[in-house]
Amino acid sequence: MIATINPATGETLARFDVHSPTEIDARLERAARAQAAWRWQPADERAVLLPRLAALLRAEKDALAVLITSEMGKPIAEATAEVEKCALNCDFYAEHAPAMLADAPVAAVPGATLAFEPLGVILAIMPWNYPLWQVVRFLAPALAAGNGAILKHAANVPQSALALERLVTEAGFPDGLFANLFVEPAEIAGIIADQRIAGVTLTGSTEVGAIVAGQAGTALKKQVLELGGSDPFVVLADADLDRAAQVAVTARFTNAGQSCVNAKRFIVEASVADAFTERFLAGIAELRLGDPRDPATTLGPLARGNLRAAIDDQVQRSIASGAELRTGGIIPDGAGFYYPATLVDHVTPGMAAFDEETFGPAAAIVRAADADEAIALANRTSFGLGASIWTVDTDRGRTLARRIDAGAVFVNAMVASDPRVPFGGIKRSGYGRELGEAGMKEFTNMKTIRVADAA
Template identity: 90%
Template sequence: MIATIDPATGETLARFDAHTPAEIDARLERAARAQDAWRWRSAEERAAILPRLAALLRAEKDRLAALITCEMGKPIAEAAAEVEKCALNCDFYAERAPAMLADAPVAAAPGTTLAFEPLGVILAIMPWNYPLWQVVRFLAPALAAGNGAILKHAANVPQSALALERLVAEAGFPEGLFANLFVEPVDIAAVIADPRIAGVTLTGSTEVGAIVAGQAGAALKKQVLELGGSDPFVVLADADLERAARTAVTARFTNAGQSCVNAKRFIVEASVADAFADHFLKGITELKLGDPRDTATTLGPLARGNLRAAIDAQVQRSIASGAQLRTGGTIPGGPGFYYPATLLDHVAPGMAAFDEETFGPAAAIVRAHDADEAIALANRTCFGLGASVWTTDIDRGRLLARRVDAGAVFVNAMVASDPRVPFGGIKRSGYGRELGEAGMKEFTNMKTIRVADAI
């Protein structure tokens, strides 16, 4: 079902029919034709349209933020910040894309140049947790690089998809270059296999990523996959515990814990674990669970009822396995998909809160004997997206960061995506990169052009 269901009330606000095969074909054809002309415009011309998209995003920030809140329950202040981040991403690539895409001479091979050319129309399969940001972080560099894009968004954020389609057109990008598709999951394989699709990018669960990778691989099409995570937040004995705990609350409970790069496992040296847990608990109790439209709310509902049931089941299984419940852990009565900020202590391998990705407002404190065991526990996961390491010894922090299996490790800071640097994971968190110059070039053909000396 493609529908907007208000997470704060459970009420269905809007429904949409899936596109027919004829409509899908028409959108793919328009995108392919538009991209065939777009690719030959200079990088400067392509990038010059992005500031207009940034301006539209900022002009409609309040309306777009309200739409995000309506569709997936993000507190309104966080939703407004998401819109602004999209605009900043457009600004970044508007300024930097031409230089990133410039031909690069090969010093070791005189007469040889590397050219970075677009692949074609890219299918973007995107999730609901950041309904604008997840799309724009791919879309801005992809369009600047000369590609087109087809969006298959999550079924519970259809109006966000339509809003982006409208804004891209209003910014002045060629008609049809970016188009939304309302399709059911069973119809995605046919779109991936369509010869007008040149590559696929997906942000979502590891399970769905494996399916899409198989379908794209069978068609020999490039993929970028940003999948699940169980990010460790390692706190060493010499860390600034109050600062670490304050950041931990934000790192875990932003977006109600519904992000692949939310910190999930808080691995703390045993000598300071009690003190850290107390600071962490104090910060959690200051969160305000409530209506996401209220600017005072800092913890909104989960996006869907099944997500709430899943996080509650993980909490209850962890408690049954020996974890200590410090706060939360009970589904509240009333409408909507609310779940309280929950803290589990004395979590260990073998418990759901350690072994599985927890996609919701539940934090797990894991106690380690020393720094070496903390790093070993951090790496004891099938995921490898992001990680944090907290210590006042910066040189030690840098060394330990190299020992953590992850696409990004932040020392004395929470993990966050940034247009300036690559973002992505390893292991079952996926492969390929978004953002930065590396993300810009993922969907380009690195063409070697070699000119022999004149005869």
Template identity: 65%
Template sequence: MIVSINPTSGEEIASFEEHSAAEVDSALTAAVRAQRAWRARSVEDRVPLLRQMAVVLRKEKTRYARLITQEMGKPLVESEAEIEKCAWNCDFYAENAPRFLADEFIESSATESAAVFDPLGVVLAIMPWNYPFWQFFRFAAPALAAGNGAILKHANNVPQCALAIEEVMTAAGCPDGLFRTLMIQPDRVAGLIADDRIAAVTLTGSTQVGAIVAAQAGKALKKQVLELGGSDPFVVLADANVEAAAAVAVKARFINVGQSCVNAKRFIVEEGVADAFVQAFRRGVERLKIGDPLDAETSIGPLARANLRAALHEQVERSLAAGARLEIGGQPIERPGYYYAPTILDHVTPGMAAFDEETFGPVAAIVRVENADEAIMLANQTEYGLGAAIWTSDLGRARQLARRIDAGAVFINGMVASDPRLPFGGIKRSGYGRELGVCGIREFVNIKTVWIGPARNSAPASKSE
């Protein structure tokens, strides 16, 4: 049984029976059949589906946003923004897929050669709960435009969102069988990955799960894209606009109740401005409103699950025991649901849980450094490499420092965020492969070389009588 729990109250919302082995088999067979027909269409014939997906998402934005908030707890205004971003992504690929997938010709006086982009087949998407619509649609729009089919295995705490995604696809006119949501337990995923009808795998999730999926897909020699954990540094140098940096830092850490791989987590601040930054940061945190996420004024709702809150609090306690100083928060909130007080830990150093581990929730770690070189060194002193931010008034130096940071993205004087126009992904234990932009649409294609030599007559010329 797959159960949906409302994290605001801890009460069960709905439950669903798993799909049987026969139902899974039927879905895979149908997906392969549908994908063969879908790939035969031109990309120009595929992109109207993406436009309709955007239409449906916007038409039902209010309903889908409430569903996200009820199942995983983020504030309603953020859920609405998530649905709108999904629609934007669909529109972006509808507009740009024909150009991204156009044959690339190689000039030669003797031959006509080109790189062409063929779909791989049916892609298994293993998706997380923290952005239950966005994580799927940022993969699906380019993958479908490229001619692939898709099978969704969503996180089991957001089953209603998983079924709502299937509703979107059906309402948009997706060919029967080309996409399907499967309601199964995690221990059945290995069988899907090994199945010959699955051509490739994409996963957004924890580093631990990513390693398991990578091993399973690697054993089957199947392409993977993995977007995994992060411990993003937010570097504030002494010449930065401290008030502006602190204001953005509040959003960068506490958006989605801090439950994002790409949230800023380690705030690495030059000592000369550290006190001023912490004070400004604290003022911003104190203005956050904790409450019912369905209330439009709420900025901090519950964490998605009780075990996530327990793990976060244990990390805070270990960090304090190791010498971190509690600036604000540091405790679960005594009310129904899985709430945790927005927390700032100051004087965090390497070796503490808040520095070394990914903290998935509303906890910020302040790390004080002497200079920019030490800031970059500590920014890179992590097993992760997803995103990073640098705050400074010297843009020339910022560009140089950005090249020294080990991350898939570096934002200067801004908050790290995904954007349909820009490639998104990480290095090290944050995964590999890219989503979004032209790079994202080319992850699940066969980049095929087509070489054509000069025409020759194969039959000898006939002799005149």
């Protein structure tokens, strides 16, 4: 049984039975049959369906936003923006997929061409924190490339999974090409091993990623893994502190801090650390914790009770290790899984807020003697997803960006995914890329075709 619970109230909204082995087999078979025909459709004919999907997302934007908010607690304004971002992603690949997938001549070898062909049906194991975006950012390029997809969504957002399945069908994609599965975690290894599955993409925790990677590796299936992060937000002494602090609030507390690419560790040169922290605290004080359905709310509940317990435990362990609590840190009374915006200062390596991924509305201030120490602290993590650097000297920022171990480094901006550029991590943040042309081609076979002169 799969249940969806409203994080703002603790109320159970709906329950769904898991699919039986017979139902799983039928959905895999339909996807495989649909993809076997779909792959031969010209790329421009495949892509033409994506604007239809975008139009449906926009037509149902308000209802979909309410669904997201009710299932995982995202403030309604953020949920509405998530739906629009999904539509923009579809628009992007509708326009650019045919050119990205076009045969590419090999300049150094006359008669040699690279062709980009679909792999087959891809299993997508997706998280709850962006119930539509996480799926659509994979799905739009995967379908455009000629693949099919089976979705195993997070158990607490089943209605979002069903909504996407319906919208893809209504957009005109072949029946069964994209299908949702309600299954228990124990079933996943068997699905990965099934010969009808050609590859696996997963967004989730590092621990789950390691398990799935092992299962896919045993089956010799292609994988793309986007896992955890402990993104540094590096503020140098010459930064525009007002702007950096303003963006820092958004970078840390969007989606109640429940994102792999939320800024986690705010590493600030000591000479400006007090000034930045005061500005940061002022911005935090303006956040409004409350009912995520209220348009004025800027900080909603966490998605589950165990997530709130985990972030509180991390904050308390950091304080016990010597960090200074500047604001928040107390679980409020009442229903729902709310936690206040929290800031701990004077965080150092060895403390929970530095060493572990912080998945909730808590920020850590780390003080560095100079820029070199700031970069060293930024890299002192097992993760490598995103990072940002703040300095008025953009040339210096670009140079320092190359010294940070991450899949993406933003200078004077917060880290964000964008359909136009690749997104992914290194180290324990995973491997492979989503989005951009690189993401489009992850689940294609780069086939070399070489034709010699018949004479």
